[in-house]
Amino acid sequence: MSPRPYQLGLREPAVHENRGRILAAAREILSRPGRVSRFTVDAVAHRAGVARATVYYQFKSKPRLVEAIFDDLAARGGLRGLPEAFAREDPWQSLDEFIAVFCRFWASDRVALRRLRALSVLDPELQKIARDPWRRQGLAAIVGRLGVATDDVIDALWALTAFETFDLLATEDRDRHQATALIQQLAKQTLRAAPPSASPSPGRRSTAGARGRAARSG
Helix, strand or coil: CCCHHHHHHHHHHHHHHHHHHHHHHHHHHHHCCCCHHHCCHHHHHHHHCCCHHHHHHHHCCHHHHHHHHHHHHHHHCCHHHHHHHHHCCCHHHHHHHHHHHHHHHHHHCHHHHHHHHHHHHHCHHHCCCCCHHHHHHHHHHHHHHCCCCCHHHHHHHHHHCCHHHHHHHCECCECHHHHHHHHHHHHHHHHHHCCCCCCCCCCCCCHHHHHHHHHHHC
């Protein structure tokens, strides 16, 4: 009988441990002062104490490593609370909670997120990793329930709920909760000033589908 299945079973904890060490090393490098260019696969491997080939074995490519880092940060930052926001019967409460969930996430590791987003701007292969289109779809789903679903309004809310907006508003004089309340207030003012729309704009009609995709992806 071949011993291979038993050997593979022994390797599984080590593989899982290596993955955790690599992600922890990547988060640490992203959170350090210094240039974004210092974030490389070689630097991550060195910090994690593994071979460069091990990083590629685990994640296949740098974009997939960055995507895994983003997902890890999302899980740690509470982004999994989005389904509860979409489940609210009152769409205004859904909007408030949606904003609160994202602000909590943005505040969870601002330096690492700032650099991940900078990487996504600098590297075309990483542009989809920040998941911004899914955040827009989630907003479209909530706004559609309020009868205001024009692209201009959704774009305005998309900008208000972006990391860059939170990063500017959450200062030494305004903590995360105060910044969240301000963004919630501005979002409501934007919606109340907008004219009603009979139906969502083309490409944004599947409210239920968008809601589900946003809840699954964050």
